[in-house]
Amino acid sequence: MNALLLSAWFGHLRILQILVNSGAKIHCENKDGLTLLHCAAQGGHVPVLAFIMEDLEDVALDQADKLGRTAFHRAAEHGQLDALDFLVGSGCDHSIKDKEGNTALHLAAGRGHVAVLQQLVDFGLDLEERNAEGLTALHAAAEGTHPDCVQLLLGAGSSVDALTQKKLSCLHYAALGGSEDVSRALILAGGCTNVADHQGASPLHLAVRHNFPALVKLFINAHSDLDATDNRQQTPLHLAAEHAWQDIAEMLLVAGVDLTLTDKDHLSCRDSSDPSGKSLTFKQDHRPETQQLRSVLWQLASRRLRRGEWKKLACTWGFTEAHICAIEQQWTGTRSYQEHGHRMLLIWLHGVAMAGENPSKALFEGLVAIGRRDLA
Template sequence: VNDEILVGDEREFHDACKSGDIDEVKRFIKSGIDINCRNKHDRVPMHWAAGNGHLEIVKELLDDGAMMDAADKFGMDTLLWGAWFGHAACVKHMMHAGAKFTTKNKHGYTWLHCAVQNNHMSVVNILTEEMQDFDKDIQDDSGKTSLHVACKFGRHEIAQRLLELNCKGKIKDNAGNLPIHIAAKHGFYEVIAPLYEADNSLDQVNSDHKTALHLAAEAGHSAFCLELLKFDVDVNAETEDEVCPLHLAVINGHYDVATVLIEHNADIDAGNKHNQTPLHFAVTGSNLELTRILVKAGANASVQDARNETPLHLAAENGLGEITELLLLAHSNHNLMDQKGKTPLDVAARGNYVNIVDMIIKAERYYYWRMAMQANNSVVLSGNLSFKPDNHLSTQHLRSLLYRLATKYLKSIEWKQLAFFWGFTDKQLLAIEEQYTGNKSYKEHGHRMLLIWLHGCQISGQNPIKGLYEGLVGIQKTELA
């Protein structure tokens, strides 16, 4: 104990009580030293004796008039210190000597809270041995009982013991949380079974109208969620804002939790009060992996929220190419309009996201072609379908040819004529023209159109050389063909 407030003998007296040197303690007491001398933290020698489990010194100090209710600057008296550090014999002796067992520290912790937080079962067992009438459900300043504390710090054996002693699991703290809610926030799933066996509902809501499953999903505790779901809790429980656990798992980027919930029949297309589904949140969070998980599980890629935006609108708005690809492959309806009358293609064009514009047009043309083929009962084999820019070596020669055609030979109007010949729509061409302006911008526009067309040839198995020849002849460019 190095404290400038203490004079030499007092400092040594504190040291002796801390180290357990009973002979030195007796010598100092006999010399008439102030038995309750305090250091700068207001701790007296009894704090050190009780906190270090020196029962013989505790007895000696008490016999000579040491104060048990002396509190340090944190409100910790000697009984609380003994409980905090798990010295049951010292705690029991002080109780027998008349210590006030209802005292609290500055956070409202009693001796029982202190023992529980630090996992001292021997101190907790004093409840049965010495204190049948003690209020086992006494609350700290935040409204937490010792059972709340056990759940917060994962003291599952102590939690079970407290429940055996009839501690109540239905008391809410000042934030409206039950012990099960506290456990869920911290992920200590071992307390679930004891709480359930003590007839505590696992589907109760807190003041935010969240269940334990909501809280565990929000915090990313997949093991807790998995254990909780064994007790048949509602996997689709809703808050007042109609938010489900799966929403919270996705919003917070918890892949494992989302997978657990989906495997336990979570409503993958559940909408909150704004009709935003988990897929909407995966996209707005730019989370490719969660988007993939949801799409693979069969999430509706065309569902519209309260603003009539689909996940594809959101991907296009934020320039998310990889996610756009996933949604297009998941058959997201690219023709749906938001409340402003804009399709995802319009949104991408307005944002100058060139690759996304081209990807959406590729998808539109592909699905139109596939629909026509299926209407004719033709077999459609799309293989490794992708709408991303083509960088394959196998098409490099063709792409170079199309680049020269667009930049050296086609005139400003001719690329459009060729596009219309191949079935491009006015809207698609307008979207292409949205990016890049100037007298020579038509060359870039024409080049992009040709690459989109080439993609369609590859998917449909058409001969691009033959198709290009027919197109050029069709727009009266026979000499170029």
């Protein structure tokens, strides 16, 4: 950065004029290829931009830096709305892409500059233009976890289910960033939660893998396929067990009991227009009315049930192999079956309560079914 570039960078018009009048070379650039125009546009210094365009000769309006970005790109990337308007008024090319295939729309969306993004949309830039990796501006906004930009682009008509070259949807990027707000906006706009990327992973897989419990709950309530497998034949439950994410494993187990161990038609009772605020919760049950029953379950698991009997009970109640495997991977040790049994019984109790069944009757029948009428 020489003195001339620095004066443009910081918006010191008078210094710039003195240097130019003293013979400074105006066609200079730094090691990144930034020119006077880039420096002034990035800082949003409109008076400097006006001086460069009106008083200096042979200034290339659309000259690219070493990333392939023009002054128009730089203004969009840094949220400089006035500079953007000036450059448009000067006749710059809106459609130029940088070396990664990004338009100004991608850069503004990825950085979360809502006002600039709105202006670019108003200019008529193509919302579905892809960069080199196949990302649209909506992908960029989702990746940057900018819910306001996501809402703006959705309102302008961006495709919510556009896929990149690696088959990543906008919801995949929202899941990678752990953003509930972005994910909720995309779901409400009709985004599919069951799209598989190039590794076979759904957004739910990614939310589990990166340990975002609130996002997992959101995807469950949005009717994500809990049994979907990736290219390693792993379901979200397998991933939770593999990484020992206990809260998420329990959440998936409870959702499995509610959605598959009872009746999948229960899904139709849920309001799909709003994936938030559901009655399904994953908090531990501390209600006074269940205290005695919970005490009985603990006694059963820790003192009464023999090794392996909790699995027989689980199978009687419809738990799958994946459910049982996930529970078993949470504890190890010679007497870990007691913890396994207690965890299974609490999950079962939650499912019974959600279904509105009589837990005492169901427990009695379950114990009889495994040949423990004495305990029943």
